[in-house]
Amino acid sequence: MKRIALIDVRSFLAIILVGIVLVIAVGCSSDTSGEETGPEEIRLDYAYYSPTSLVLKKFGWAEEEFEEEGIEIEWALSQGSNKALEFLNSDSVDFGSTAGAAALISKSNGSPIQNVYIYSKPEWTALVTNPDSGIETVADLKGKKVAATIGTDPYIFLLRSLAAENIDPSEVEIINLQHGDGASSLASGQVDAWAGLDPHMARLEIEADAALFYRNADFNTYGFLNVRNEFAENYPDYVNRVIKVYEKARNWIIDNPEEAAELLAEEAEIDVEVAKIQLERNDFSNPIPGDVHVEALIESGVILQDGEVIDADANIEELTNELINPSFAEETIE
Template sequence: MKRRSVLQGAVAGATGLALPALVRAADDLKELRLDYAYYSPTSLVLKRFGWLEQDLKKDGIEVKWVLSAGSNRALEYLNANSIDIGSSAGLAAVLARANGNPIRAPYIFSRPEWTALVVRRDSPIRTLADLKGKKVAATKGTDPYLFLLRALQTVKLHRSDIEHVGLQHADGRVALEQGRVDAWAGLDPLMAASELDAGSRLIYRNVAFNTYGFLNVREDFLARHPAQVHRVIAAYEQARKWTLANTSQAARILSEEAKVSLEVALLQLKLRTDLSNPLPSAEHVKALQAAAPILTEEQLVKPGTNLNKVIADLVDTQFARAQLGGAAG
């Protein structure tokens, strides 16, 4: 029996889909489009070694890689049908789905501490309360932006209490270091580079406010090509396990791709990236439920939006269960 037929049968059993539905999908896919991102080191490993290309080539499917500069870009590409699979922060994905982006998340690519609030080395700002009235750079629609809002809330400040400067992550770093903004909601590896290269200081860290790294799939693509989504997840698993076993080599790949020093890449990968739990579960649902109220309080979603339903529709805890049941570690 051909490998594809075996895989499709396995997928049907794992997902509860009938085999005829998969057959009707005809696997007429000619090109699979997915993103890579410096905030997702395993995507860089996967892209570097070409494991997905090697697997899909047998079925005449080409792979197209698109760089995502932030969660907002990945989610925009998904919504515009420019890519089929994209990586973003969990809370950013909730915001996108709540506002009509038809995505599901069947895989967790990391649990990172990839964002914090950053100031220049000589800044007089020491605490969150000192940010009142100050210019703070952050990329809207991303975990750093939502982290900023949640952090402000801990000292009873709101978005209106600061001057938000909307910049993409790399531009936010430059603006901070040049003194054009007072603070920046950073994102690794840019944040780590600013720390190590420019002496920037992290004035507020909270790993619980960093939402997980979600691999999102357009719902229509998931419905038409579930077997291929499983193959992408299998490739990500290969990259995850390789990274865990070869962290220093993975850091070198990150360093080369993101054009940061090896020291910066090691800081991001060894100290701020947890790759131990790739299966979406109640843990991720609960984390998003705890984070979601900020979306309502800051009027980022329509009044009356049922965010618990949005989260339940987003986090697919069943699709990859059979595939990843014993994968963690």
């Protein structure tokens, strides 16, 4: 009878041992595969029209939240909703602060974003003119030069205001300028009116006696914190944690209005009285996206379709429901 060589037996046992080790390793791997691995960095924007973001950046609460995991926090300044959306679309930030209607326009153009948090309900825009311009009503804008930042809430506010008076936008010369440039152009008389945005608008009220000749809080859409779809899909727990630190900032503003105004004044380099006016025009009471935000966007979307800003064939209701995702805030906020 032929004997099995000792070396063959040892080789056979070694193969068996290696197999057992591999099985254990695979088992351990499958046990941990459901755990979420965090990103190397989280990129947030901040904006002078979003006091909550300024508070969050000032106190470093996002940095504290993710410090133990070694996750870096990167900040980018958004000078308007259009800039925040450019950052989101180019994958330059993970979270961007915009007006709701501006986010809807971007969504209609294929932007890969969803709204997960409401940082404020602002009356941050109105139609503004100089005290001696002779402009007192929306109808007086016919044939006039009006500055506005296309793709932002002030621009949408202008369109809705014109539509309410049955004025076609072609009857007004709309000058596309960034918000700060629009304010400067109004103050220097280069334009007749301006679709304003705080804090620039509040500053002109105080410094130049500018007149807010048309106000309608219902034409303002809400302050949306949007996240890139890819980030939300890959790191859902981290979306919740970003919302958690935003909540800390929101509650701090509610509890410390005077200090919040001082902080806004410091960060935006504006007078504290200007900052107080801006904050007074913000309602920080409802951070969870819901039906009221859906309704506001659908109404704005119809106006935007009429103004040929959004394609006439777009399904506004469907786009709005794809954009607004309350599940993260509902899970995070008590």
